[in-house]
Amino acid sequence: MTETTTNRWDEFMEGIWKQNPIFVMTLGMCPTLAVTVSAVNALSMGLATTFVLMASCALVSMMRNIVPKEVRIATYIVIIATFVTSVDYLIQAISLRLYDALGAFIQLIVVNCIILGRAEAHASKNPLLPAVTNALGMGVGFTIGLLSLGTVREILGSGTLFGVPLFGEHFQPWVIMVLPPGGFFVLGAWLLLFAWRARRAQRKLAEATHHA
Amino acid sequence: MHEAPFQIFVNAFLANNFVLAMFLGLCPFLGVSGRLDTAFPMGVATTFVMLVASVCAYGLNLLLGALHLEFLRLISYIVIIASAVQLVEMVMKKYSPSLFRALGIFLPLITTNCAVLGVALFQTARDYDFVQSLTFSLGAGAGFTLALVLMASVRQRLQLSNVVGLAEGTALSLMLAGILSLSFMGFAGLGG
Amino acid sequence: MSEQTMPAAQTPTVAMIRTLGLVAAICGLIIVGAYEGTYDAVTANKKLAIERSVYQVVPEAKSVVEYHALPGGDVVPAGDAKTPDGAIRFFAGYDADGKLVGVAAEAGAKGYADTVRIMFGYRPDCQCINGISVVSMRETPGVGDKIRSDKKFLANFDKLDVRLKDDMSALAHDVVTVKHGTKTDPWQIDAISGATITSRAVGRGIDAAAQALLPKLVPNLNKLASKS
Numbered sequence: 001m002t003e004t005t006t007n008r009w010d011e012f013m014e015g016i017w018k019q020n021p022i023f024v025m026t027l028g029m030c031p032t033l034a035v036t037v038s039a040v041n042a043l044s045m046g047l048a049t050t051f052v053l054m055a056s057c058a059l060v061s062m063m064r065n066i067v068p069k070e071v072r073i074a075t076y077i078v079i080i081a082t083f084v085t086s087v088d089y090l091i092q093a094i095s096l097r098l099y100d101a102l103g104a105f106i107q108l109i110v111v112n113c114i115i116l117g118r119a120e121a122h123a124s125k126n127p128l129l130p131a132v133t134n135a136l137g138m139g140v141g142f143t144i145g146l147l148s149l150g151t152v153r154e155i156l157g158s159g160t161l162f163g164v165p166l167f168g169e170h171f172q173p174w175v176i177m178v179l180p181p182g183g184f185f186v187l188g189a190w191l192l193l194f195a196w197r198a199r200r201a202q203r204k205l206a207e208a209t210h211h212a
Numbered sequence: 213m214h215e216a217p218f219q220i221f222v223n224a225f226l227a228n229n230f231v232l233a234m235f236l237g238l239c240p241f242l243g244v245s246g247r248l249d250t251a252f253p254m255g256v257a258t259t260f261v262m263l264v265a266s267v268c269a270y271g272l273n274l275l276l277g278a279l280h281l282e283f284l285r286l287i288s289y290i291v292i293i294a295s296a297v298q299l300v301e302m303v304m305k306k307y308s309p310s311l312f313r314a315l316g317i318f319l320p321l322i323t324t325n326c327a328v329l330g331v332a333l334f335q336t337a338r339d340y341d342f343v344q345s346l347t348f349s350l351g352a353g354a355g356f357t358l359a360l361v362l363m364a365s366v367r368q369r370l371q372l373s374n375v376v377g378l379a380e381g382t383a384l385s386l387m388l389a390g391i392l393s394l395s396f397m398g399f400a401g402l403g404g
Numbered sequence: 405m406s407e408q409t410m411p412a413a414q415t416p417t418v419a420m421i422r423t424l425g426l427v428a429a430i431c432g433l434i435i436v437g438a439y440e441g442t443y444d445a446v447t448a449n450k451k452l453a454i455e456r457s458v459y460q461v462v463p464e465a466k467s468v469v470e471y472h473a474l475p476g477g478d479v480v481p482a483g484d485a486k487t488p489d490g491a492i493r494f495f496a497g498y499d500a501d502g503k504l505v506g507v508a509a510e511a512g513a514k515g516y517a518d519t520v521r522i523m524f525g526y527r528p529d530c531q532c533i534n535g536i537s538v539v540s541m542r543e544t545p546g547v548g549d550k551i552r553s554d555k556k557f558l559a560n561f562d563k564l565d566v567r568l569k570d571d572m573s574a575l576a577h578d579v580v581t582v583k584h585g586t587k588t589d590p591w592q593i594d595a596i597s598g599a600t601i602t603s604r605a606v607g608r609g610i611d612a613a614a615q616a617l618l619p620k621l622v623p624n625l626n627k628l629a630s631k632s
Contacts, residue, residue, distance in 0.1 A: 026382050029238035030326040068420050075427050081287040082431035086438035093445035096453050100540050104333045111324040180233050184390030191383035283439045401601050
C-alpha cells in the first residue's frame with residue numbers, strides 16, 4: 001500500500017519540480033509569454049489548461065485500449081479540441097472581461113504541446129487514476145510557472161499584484177515588462193536563476209565528494 | 213475592418229511580428245533556430261501550411277456559419293491543419309528527402325505550432341475577407357521565417373564566442389529573442 | 405495488473421472506423437452539452453456588457469432598444485434577430501417618458517496591438533458625438549490605455565461635430581485625429597501625446613462608423629423619436 005501511495009505522490013510532484021513543463025521541458029511557451037501580463041491572467045490560463053489536461057488525459061486513458069495506434073494522434077487532438085472548446089464557452093459564461101483578456105490563447109490551448117505530449121507519453125499507457133494524477137501535477141507545475149512570470153511582470157510592469165496597487169503614486173512602472181520583450185527577458189532570467197542554483201548544487205556535491 | 217491587404221501584410225510581417233510580438237510559434241522558434249540551413253526551409257514549410265490553413269479556415273468558417281455549427285470551428289480547424297501538415301510531409305519526403313531528414317521531428321510538429329492555428333483564429337476573429345486572409349497568412353509566414361532566420365544567424369555566430377556557461381541554451385535564446393523583440397517594436401505604426 | 409498485449413498486425417479498418425465514430429460521438433456530446441449549458445449565461449453576459457457601454461455614453465437613458473440600419477436605407481427594431489449582412493446595429497436610448505435622448509453605436513479600428521473597440525454616443529439635436537466608452541482594447545498599459553482615462557482626450561468627445569452634408573450622403577467633415585495640440589476644428593480629435601497610434605485608431609474607427617451609420621440614421625430619426 002505504501003508503495004502505491006508514494007508512487008501517486010511522486011507522479012503528482014513530477015510535474016511540479018523535476019519535469020516542470022515551463023522551466024525544464026520548455027513546452028507551452030506561447031501562452032506562457034503571452035498571457036502572463038498579470039497574475040490574474042496567468043492563474044486563469046493555468047487553471048483552464050489544467051482542466052483541459054486532466055479531462056483529456058482522463059478520456060484518453062479510459063479509451064487507451066480501443067484506440068488503434070494508427071489514428072491515435074488524430075484522436076487525441078480531437079479529444080483535446082473538444083475540451084478546449086468547452087472551456088472556451090465556460091470562460092465566456094463566467095466572465096467576458098477575463099475572456100477578452102485571454103483572447104485567442106484560450107483556443108490555442110489545443111496546440112499546447114504539454115497536453116498532447118502527456119496524452120501520448122503517459123495517459124495512453126496508464127490507467128485512469130495515475131494518468132489524472134500526473135496530469136494534475138503537470139497542470140499545477142504549469143500554473144506555478146505561469147504565476148512566477150505573471151507576478152513578476154505585473155509587479156514590475158504595472159505596480160500592482162492581482163489588481164491591488166502595491167506602490168505609491170510615484171512608482172514609475174517598468175512598462176517593458178508587460179510588453180513582449182519583457183516576457184522573454186523575465187523567463188530568461190528565471191532560467192538563469194535555476195541554472196545558477198543547479199550549478200551551485202553541483203559544485204557543493206563535487207566539493208563534498210572531494211573532501212570525503 | 214477596412215484594412216488594405218498591403219497594410220495587413222506589413223503589419224503581420226514586421227510591426228506585429230507573429231513570433232516577436234504576438235508570441236506565436238515559439239516552440240519551433242526556440243528549437244529549430246540553431247542552424248541557418250534548417251531554419252529557412254522550416255519557415256517556408258510553415259508558411260505553406262499557414263496558407264493552406266488560412267484558405268481552408270476561410271471556407272470552413274463560411275460553411276459552419278451557414279449551418280449554425282460554430283462550436284465545431286476549433287476542431288475542424290485543427291483537423292485541417294493536421295491534414296495539411298501530412299500533405300507537406302509527403303511532398304517533402306518525395307522531392308527533398310535530405311531536407312525531410314534534416315527537419316526530423318519538427319516537421320510533424322508544425323501541427324502544434326500555435327502560429328498556424330493562430331492565423332486561422334485571428335483571421336476569423338477579425339472578420340477578414342478572402343484576400344485579406346491570404347495576405348495575413350503570407351505576412352505571418354514571412355514574419356515567422358524572418359524571426360527564425362534572424363535568430364539562427366545570431367545563434368550560429370554566438371557558437372563561436374565566449375558565452376557565460378550559465379546562460380547557455382534556452383536562457384540565452386530567450387534573452388536574444390527579447391532583444392530582437394525590443395528592436396522590432398521600432399516598427400510600430402508601420403503600414404498604417 | 406497484466407496489460408493485454410496488442411497484436412502486431414494492422415488494425416482492421418472496421419475497428420478503426422468504429423473507434424473513430426465512438427470518439428466523434430462522445431466528443432460531439434461533450435461539445436454540444438457545453439455549448440447549450442453555457443448559452444444562456446453567455447448571451448446574458450454579452451447583453452450586460454453592451455448595455456453597460458450604452459448607458460455610459462447615453463447616461464440619461466432609462467431604457468435601450470436595439471435597431472438595425474438596413475442596407476436599403478430602412479431602420480427596423482432588432483428584436484432578438486442577429487444583425488443581417490450589410491446592416492449596422494445601433495442602440496436607441498429613451499428616457500423615462502419614452503423620448504429619444506441619444507443613440508449609441510459601435511466603432512472599431514486597429515490600434516497598436518489589436519483592434520480597439522469603442523461605443524460612442526450620438527445626439528441628434530446637436531448632430532454631434534458627446535461621449536465614448538472603450539469596450540475592449542489590447543493597447544500598451546500606461547501609453548495607449550490612456551484613451552480610457554486621459555481627461556483632455558475624452559474632452560474631444562464632448563461635442564465632436566459629425567453633422568452631415570446637405571444631401572445627407574456623408575459627413576460634412578471627416579472625423580480625423582490630429583497631432584497633440586493642433587486641434588482647430590470641432591470635428592478633429594486631439595491625439596494623446598506619445599500615444600498617437602491608439603488615438604488615431606479611435607479617430608479612424610469613429611470616422612468609419614459614423615460615415616456608414618449616420619447617413620442611414622439621420623433621415624429615419626422620426627421613426628425612433630418615441631419608443632415603439
